[in-house]
Amino acid sequence: MKDNYLPRYTIGTDCFKAIKGIVSPFGNKVSLIYGEKAYAAVKDKLLKELDGLEIVHEEIYGKEASYTNIDRLLENADLKKADLIIAIGGGKCLDVAKTVGDKLDKPVFTVASIASTCAAVTKIAILHNDDGSFKEIYRLKTPPVHCFIDSEVIAKAPAEYFWAGMGDTMAKHVECVFSAKNDVLDFESEFGRTISILCYEPIIQSGLKAYNDVKTHQVSQELEEVIKSIIIATGTVSISVHPDYNSALAHALYYGMTKREWMERKHLHGEIVSYGTLVQLLIDEQFEELRRVYAFNKSVGLPVCLKDLDLEQSDPLDDILDATIVNQELDHIPYPITKEMVRNTIDKLEDYKG
Numbered sequence: 001m002k003d004n005y006l007p008r009y010t011i012g013t014d015c016f017k018a019i020k021g022i023v024s025p026f027g028n029k030v031s032l033i034y035g036e037k038a039y040a041a042v043k044d045k046l047l048k049e050l051d052g053l054e055i056v057h058e059e060i061y062g063k064e065a066s067y068t069n070i071d072r073l074l075e076n077a078d079l080k081k082a083d084l085i086i087a088i089g090g091g092k093c094l095d096v097a098k099t100v101g102d103k104l105d106k107p108v109f110t111v112a113s114i115a116s117t118c119a120a121v122t123k124i125a126i127l128h129n130d131d132g133s134f135k136e137i138y139r140l141k142t143p144p145v146h147c148f149i150d151s152e153v154i155a156k157a158p159a160e161y162f163w164a165g166m167g168d169t170m171a172k173h174v175e176c177v178f179s180a181k182n183d184v185l186d187f188e189s190e191f192g193r194t195i196s197i198l199c200y201e202p203i204i205q206s207g208l209k210a211y212n213d214v215k216t217h218q219v220s221q222e223l224e225e226v227i228k229s230i231i232i233a234t235g236t237v238s239i240s241v242h243p244d245y246n247s248a249l250a251h252a253l254y255y256g257m258t259k260r261e262w263m264e265r266k267h268l269h270g271e272i273v274s275y276g277t278l279v280q281l282l283i284d285e286q287f288e289e290l291r292r293v294y295a296f297n298k299s300v301g302l303p304v305c306l307k308d309l310d311l312e313q314s315d316p317l318d319d320i321l322d323a324t325i326v327n328q329e330l331d332h333i334p335y336p337i338t339k340e341m342v343r344n345t346i347d348k349l350e351d352y353k354g
């Protein structure tokens with residue numbers, strides 16, 4: 001059996017006007033699970049539109065997407081009475097609420113408070129230990145029923161997550177196309193690969209304008225287009241393609257980079273990945289796309305060389321490259337990639353001028 005679940009969403013500064021009509025068929029007893037800041041940002045607009053529904057439970061999810069928080073929510077007697085869950089927050093909050101909804105068999109609706117990942121629409125939850133270290137990927141039976149994106153809320157959220165989110169999103173297309181290169185794809189994987197262009201072109205075209213709009217808290221058409229790339233297009237690719245086609249060298253190199261324990265304290269996930277996208281394009285000799293992504297990264301301040309990630313070219317990078325080439329994201333690629341190939345490509349990129 002094969003199936004696919006395509007994201008349903010409503011985006012706009014007035015998106016909550018649709019929420020009652022969309023959630024009501026699932027019942028009228030609502031649980032709200034949220035991140036503190038996210039809830040503060042949407043509360044006035046959202047609660048007005050939920051008038052007539054009964055909020056039987058509301059609670060901050062916690063600070064980490066961990067089983068400590070999931071188990072606490074699962075034991076809550078008020079939450080058990082709810083017909084449906086509305087989750088309001090960033091990736092961690094949404095992943096906690098999605099897991100809770102899955103375990104209690106309650107439909108989950110998401111309100112995305114930042115645009116940096118596709119957590120609002122995907123069928124997986126990325127779970128961590130209480131100390132923030134990675135625990136596991138939890139697979140849900142179904143994805144969230146519907147995602148609400150208030151573009152005014154995203155425009156007011158911290159610009160750095162949006163910036164890094166653009167880098168992570170562009171990698172989705174480059175890595176998906178690369179890893180699927182020599183394969184005959186089934187309908188679902190072909191569907192995802194075809195859609196993946198929407199993780200890429202809208203950002204190259206409108207990303208700089210959208211980023212400047214987030215920095216100045218302006219809602220614009222460009223901003224909404226890029227938000228849809230980050231959340232909806234990436235989510236559609238993730239849900240649709242075979243796991244072999246979700247990532248490749250850009251993410252493998254990211255995992256390698258995290259061998260330096262300071263890396264993730266100084267740099268965001270999507271920022272590091274966006275450097276890997278350049279390495280991925282250069283190793284595969286996609287010179288025209290390399291030129292475009294390099295120019296885009298420069299325009300918005302995403303990394304284009306080792307120094308941008310606080311690394312030196314004289315650094316042998318052995319620990320990073322050893323971890324990169326054994327990373328599972330390289331298990332399914334069109335030709336073998338060796339440590340030497342990655343090192344040579346990194347050196348070539350240091351000399352690249354765009």
Ligand SMILES: [Zn+2]
Pocket residue numbers: 168251269270273
């Ligand atoms: Zn990523």
